[in-house]
Amino acid sequence: MLIRTTITEVKNAVAAYRSENRDGIVGFVPTMGFLHEGHASLMRRSKAESGLTVLSIFVNPLQFGPNEDFERYPRNVERDLELAGKENVDIVFMPPVQEMYPKPVKTKVLISEVTDRLCGASRPGHFDGVGTVVSKLFHIIGPDRAYFGLKDAQQVAVIAKMTEDLNIPVEIVPCETVREADGLALSSRNVYLNDAERIQAVVLSQALNKASELSRSESETPASLRGKLVQYITEAAPLSDIDYVEVLGYPDLTELNNNLPLKGINESWIVAMAVRFGSTRLIDNRLFTAKEVASHV
Numbered sequence: 612m613l614i615r616t617t618i619t620e621v622k623n624a625v626a627a628y629r630s631e632n633r634d635g636i637v638g639f640v641p642t643m644g645f646l647h648e649g650h651a652s653l654m655r656r657s658k659a660e661s662g663l664t665v666l667s668i669f670v671n672p673l674q675f676g677p678n679e680d681f682e683r684y685p686r687n688v689e690r691d692l693e694l695a696g697k698e699n700v701d702i703v704f705m706p707p708v709q710e711m712y713p714k715p716v717k718t719k720v721l722i723s724e725v726t727d728r729l730c731g732a733s734r735p736g737h738f739d740g741v742g743t744v745v746s747k748l749f750h751i752i753g754p755d756r757a758y759f760g761l762k763d764a765q766q767v768a769v770i771a772k773m774t775e776d777l778n779i780p781v782e783i784v785p786c787e788t789v790r791e792a793d794g795l796a797l798s799s800r801n802v803y804l805n806d807a808e809r810i811q812a813v814v815l816s817q818a819l820n821k822a823s824e825l826s827r828s829e830s831e832t833p834a835s836l837r838g839k840l841v842q843y844i845t846e847a848a849p850l851s852d853i854d855y856v857e858v859l860g861y862p863d864l865t866e867l868n869n870n871l872p873l874k875g876i877n878e879s880w881i882v883a884m885a886v887r888f889g890s891t892r893l894i895d896n897r898l899f900t901a902k903e904v905a906s907h908v
């Protein structure tokens with residue numbers, strides 16, 4: 612496994628592969644490190660589908676707000692490299708901040724509308740930082756495919772829109788969320804939870820199961836489902852503090868018709884939520900396709 616910390620070195624490593632493998636596929640897994648099984652599943656998928664897998668580990672200061680957890684974001688490079696080695700990653704790109712942002716940044720990638728709601732509304736500027744760093748990484752690595760976890764479904768939608776709008780020649784591959792045995796979605800931020808919070812954090816995935824159940828009813832509208840989920844979370848998890856619970860079209864994240872039952876909605880939609888436990892903000896979501904809801908009839 613090659614470990615590269617500068618842009619020139621990683622570009623040379625990818626170029627060397629490409630020059631020897633004209634038809635070879637380069638798969639890319641961008642991460643902020645503190646890797647877990649969710650990241651491992653992305654690396655495995657890339658390994659299975661690509662001739663070369665590049666993993667980046669970079670805690671991107673641009674996507675954290677002034678009062679967010681950039682400084683205390685969990686980091687463990689030694690463990691990350693061990694995990695990447697186990698997954699047979701070919702190249703790890705782990706640049707210092709100075710390498711990615713040697714001068715004050717004057718150019719940002721702003722993706723509109725799809726960033727207006729959900730985490731975009733709660734974390735102003737977050738997706739400008741994500742769009743900027745991901746487009747830089749795409750230009751540096753030049754992958755054919757990039758693998759992203761659907762736990763961050765809005766991020767997947769934002770990056771897919773950005774690559775489409777800017778004609779960045781990379782296929783965005785959304786991958787299923789990986790969960791703990793009790794349903795909690797894996798996240799590097801789960802380490803912040805204390806014991807009581809960890810027990811109650813399962814309410815997110817339970818609420819999503821409830822959403823699946825409720826959406827099969829003839830009368831459940833986006834608004835009624837949202838209301839029931841808010842009530843469910845509040846009652847089942849007294850330590851929770853809801854940031855948002857939304858039922859929206861996906862991937863555009865637009866309002867759904869509230870006069871129609873979800874069963875009658877002829878587009879994909881998402882139930883997305885962000886819930887705080889103490890200072891830890893967790894997100895989770897479930898995607899529904901019109902076919903999927905109908906198949907429960």
Ligand code: PAF
Nearest residue numbers: 641642643671741744763
């Ligand atoms: O999902 C993440 O870990 C980050 O937002 C990403 C895509 C690596 C950009 O910093």
